[in-house]
Each structure stands twice: as structure tokens, then as C-alpha cells.
Amino acid sequence: MIKELSINEYESWDNLVANSPQGTIFHKSYWLMASGMKFKIYGYFRGDELFAGIPITYNISKLGIRKLYHPLLTPYLGIIFKNTNAKYVTKISDEKGIISEFARKIKDDFDSIAISFSPYFIDLQPFIWEGFSTDVRYTYILNLDDLNDVWVNMDSKRRNDIIKAEKDGIYVEINDNFQQIFTLVEKTFVRQGKIAIFRDQAFKYNEVLNRKGQCKSFLTKNKVGKLIAVVYIIWDEKRSYYLLGGYDSKDSHHGASALAMWEAIKYTKNELGLNQFDFEGSTIRNIEIHFRKFGGTLTPYYSAYWMKPYIKMVSYAKKLLKLD
16 A cells, blocks of 8 residues: 655654665655655555655646656655565565556656666666656766775776875865865866756755764865865765765866775775765766776666656647747
């Protein structure tokens, strides 16, 4: 049975997220609340047991169109399941039925849907059967069982960049000064002719996560203490995630960003005791190359899209008008 969770059930939801193979920090109730978007959490119950669920963030337009989509800075949402020891054929058969129920539920409740799943959710067949279109994106995930192996498997040029940065007196300072971090993030966007439209959300997320002790900033500085690069990570019970980064092109050093990222990776293993680091991927080629050279495993994650027929017609008409 599917039902919308009450706020009194959010603790149970967060416990499910923590123990679910598909659960991420982005599924947590406090992340959803900090997003600033309207949201619901649909739970699938077996008796009184919360067995699966899907968080929904959405907006309702002035015309009453109900749009389901992700908040900014939120790469993964989608369905999660309780971890069980059921044999594989039983498990996937069971999950397909639940996925189908969720797919039909969100089709009933929304007019336009765009949702991306955790890399650990791979079964989109029920969504396809329900008329959704699908897409694939990629991230890189580092296994941190042995940091020596991570260092050896890193691209040799990336290692040399880090070593040279240290030889040149570049060092990393770990702190919680988010304003300082975001100033450099914004400069990076401006340099690319873009605007960091997620400023308000970023500060809200940081406020919540800093209070919970689930975020940290890595600031690379030169010999005279000038800030030249930043890396900002967040984490949950399973892994850390690279969320934000930037660098100062005027005082840059080729290895500054790489050194900050390496310190964040080591912090994830040595201080947090976590064995995974998720770069969150990018479709921008030069950013993808930067992530790739750290030696993580290329990992797909999937998206599903659906619109009611009249919404498709309106969208198509708008495109035609723009062409005119």
C-alpha cells in the first residue's frame, strides 16, 4: 500500500534511507526541507512496515500544471527499498511490482515528471512499460578500501600535479567558512559566462548540514595565504559527495584543485571512515576529464521522463512559436 508520509514518520523514512542500498543524502527529509521546494514522501507499506519509498519535489504553475522535478544541487532522488536477504529472482520480481505502483501513482498525481535515480537503482523497465522515456548519465565513484591503491591507480599526470603543488608550497586548509567558499564558486561561474543560480539553496543546505556535521570545505592556498581553489563535500552513512568547487584564475596553480580534491578524498577515508567518494559526474567534457583522472569507476545513473499528452502539445506549440 502506498501512502504519503506524515512529518511524524520522517524519522522512520530517514532510517530507511540510511539502510537502503539506493538511499543517498539527497533522499533525507532534512535535505528535502532545505531545498525550498514543495515536497512529499510516498511510502510503500507492508502492514505497519515501511518497505520502500520515493521522495517527490514539485511545483504547481500559475496555470495549475503540476511539475515533478529535482531541486537545484540534487542529482539523485527516486525509489529506494529496504535491504533484504531475499534471493535475486524473488527480489527483482517483488521490486518490479512496487516500482510499477509508484510509476502509476506519480502519473496520477503530476502532469510533468523528470526524475533521476541513485546509481544503485537500475530497473527502469516498469517505468518504460508505463510510457516513460528514459536517459542515462554518468558519475565516477572511487572505492576507498585502500588509499594507496587509489593513489597508484590515479592518472600519473594527476599525481604529478598534486606532488608539484605541495612542492610549490601550496597547502590545504579545512574549515567551515561557506561564504568564502561560495565567493570562489561564483567567480568560477562568472568566468564561464554563467550565473550560480543555486546560491540561496547552497547556503540553506550548508546551514542544515553544518549543524548536523555532514559537510566540510577544503581551501587550497598559496605560500602567502591567498585562496586559489576550493572543494566542498557532503556525506551520509555510505559515502561522501563532491558538491561544489571553484578556483581563482588570476592566482591559479595547475595542481591546486587536484590537491584540494585529494585532501577531501583522504578525509572521507581517514576521518569519516567511509569507503566511497562520489564525484557526481558531469556532462561538461573538461570537468568529466578532471574527475576521470582520479581513477574512479565510471558509473551510470538513470532518469525517467513523462508528460501528459496535452502538456506535450503545449510544449511542442511553444517550440514552433519560437522557431517563427
